[in-house]
Amino acid sequence: MKYPIPFDERELKLKANQMRRDIVESVHAAGSGHPGGSLSATDIMTVLYNAVLRHDSENPEWEDRDRFVLSKAHIAPAYYSILARTGYFDPAELKTLRKMGSFLQGHPKIDIEHGIEIGGGSLGQNLSIAVGMAIGLKKRGKQCRVFDMSSEGELQEGSMWEALMSAAHYKLNNLCIMIDYNRLQIDGPTECVMEVEPLDEKFAAFGWNVITIDGHSITETYEAFKKFNLLSAGHRVPEHDEFDPEKPTAIIGKTIKGKGISFMENQAGWHGRAPTDEELAQALEELNQNQ
C-alpha cells in the first residue's frame, strides 16, 4: 500500500491503539523487550508512517521513498508493529519477536524487503547513518527525506553531537530528527542520570530548526510534520520566520514513558521488561476501554 494517506485524527488514534496492543502482546510473547519507550513513541510513529512518510509497502525498494531510520532501536516492538500494520508483513509474525529464527530480532537487523532500511541497537550511531543517507539523496538529486527516531537519552552519546553538527554543516534540510522525550532512562529520570536540557536551545545552537510538541497529540504532531514538509521542499513556513528552509529540523515530542497503560506510565522499570499474563490482560482491557 502507498503512503501517506489523508490525515484523519480519529483513524490515527485507533491505529495508535492497535499499535499499543501489538507492543504489549509481542513483548509478552517474547518474554523480554522494551515496552516503555515503544509506547511513548507510538503516536509520533503512527502519524509519521501513515500521514507523512512517502513509502509503499508493496514496493519496499521504491527508489523515491522517504527513508526512516530507527535510532532508539530498542523500541523494535513499536517499529515492527507499524511495519506490519502498514503492510510490510503479516501482523501474526509479531508473536515471533526475539525468537530463534525470526526476522524480528531483539534489535532490528537490516531487511529492506520487510521495510527495515538499516539495523540498529547501539545508541548514538544511527543519526550519522541518516546524515549519510541525506547527503547521498541530495547528491543523487532526489527529493526524498530522511526521518530519524531518537530520544533525549540517546542525546547523551557524544557521537550524536558530531552528527547534529554535520547535518547543519551540510545544510540537510531533507533530514528530520524526532526526539521521543519521555524523561526516563534505565537508571532513572534523565535529569538525575545526565541532564540534557536546555534541549531546544542546544538544537538551535547546533543549527537546527526546532519544533516542540506534545508527542501524544496526533494533531500537534501532524502540524509539526507539515512544517517539515514545507521546509524540506525549500519553502518558508507562513507566520514562522524563525524556521530556515536550509536547516535540518528537530521535532521534540514531550511524551510519557509507557503511555496508554496506567501501571506502566512514568515508570523507569518498564523500560525493558515484559508484562506477566495478568499485566497483559489488564493492559489490553485498558486499551479496549480507551478506543
Next chain:
Amino acid sequence: MARDWEMKLTRQGWADALIELGEKNPDVMVLDADLSKSTLTCQFCDKYPDRFCNVGIAEQNMINVAGGLSLMGFIPFATTYGVFVSGRAWEQIRTTICINRLNVKLGGAHGGVSVGPDGATHQALEEISIMRCLPEMTVLVPADYHETYKATLAAAAIDGPVYVRFGREKVPVVTKADDPFVVGKASVMREGKDVTIVACGSMVAEALDAADALAEEGQEAEVINLSTIKPLDSETILASVQKTGALVTAEEHQIAGGMGSAVLEMLAQNHAVPAEMVGIQDTFGESGTPEELLEKYHCKNTDIIEKAKKVITRKSQ
C-alpha cells in the same frame, strides 16, 4: 647487507588509486576527518570536490556517514590515521558497517611506528588485530606503493567492508607494477627449503633482506608476502611450511592478534611447526625516527635472521 631499494610512499598508492577510481566510477566517494593533507586524500578532493566529504575531527560520524552513503549506492572510502579509524570508531565499524555488511572501505594511514616522532598515541599497532576479528571484514596490508595502489582498486571491487593498512614513510618497492594482486592470495617472493618467513607491509623488505643474509650463510629462506590477512591464504602458507618445517612471522604490529597470530591459529590446527614471531612485543611505542624505533622494538631484518636461525635449530631438536 640490505639491498638498495627504490623507496616510495604507500599512501600515494592509496591516493593515486582513489583518483583512478573516481575517474572511472561516479559512485566512488572519499571521506576524511581533517587529515586529508597527511592521508593525501586532498588530491582526490582537488579533482572531485563534489565527491569528497571532510567531516572534521569526528571519526565516529565519518564511519556511519559513509555507511549511510553506501546505502544510497555510493562506494565510500573513509580515511584517517589507522589508530583513529580503527580504534575511535571500532564499534561503528562493528555494529553499523559489519553487522549490516555495508559496502564501506576504510583506509588506515600511518600504520605501525612509521609516524615516528608523534609518539605512542599516533602509532597504530593494533588495527590488524581489531579489524580481523570482525566477521564480514576483509583486511589488506599491502607491502609497497604498487600493492597499495592495487589493494585500493581491489577494495572497490569487493561488495562489503574492507580495511586497507598503509604507512607514512617511504618504504622499499618490493613488487613490480605489473605483478598480479589478488585479494586472498599470498605471493611467494623467494623460494627456499629451510625456513618460511611470512611478512606483511613494510616488513616484507626486511624479510627479503634477511633471506639474502641467510643465503650467504647457507640457509635458504622462503619469503611469503601476506598482503591479505583476511581471508587467509592457508593453501600457500601450508604448502610452504610443509616443505620447510619452520616459520618466522614478521609484522610492524603487536604480536597479539596480528598477522602472525592469524597464521599460527591456522597452522596450530593443521600443521604445527617450530615458529617465532617478529613484531611489537606487548608494548607501546615512543618518539623517535621510524628507523630508531624499528631497531629498538626488534622489527629489523637482523631480528628476522636471529629468529630464523632459532627455528631452524628447533627443527632438529
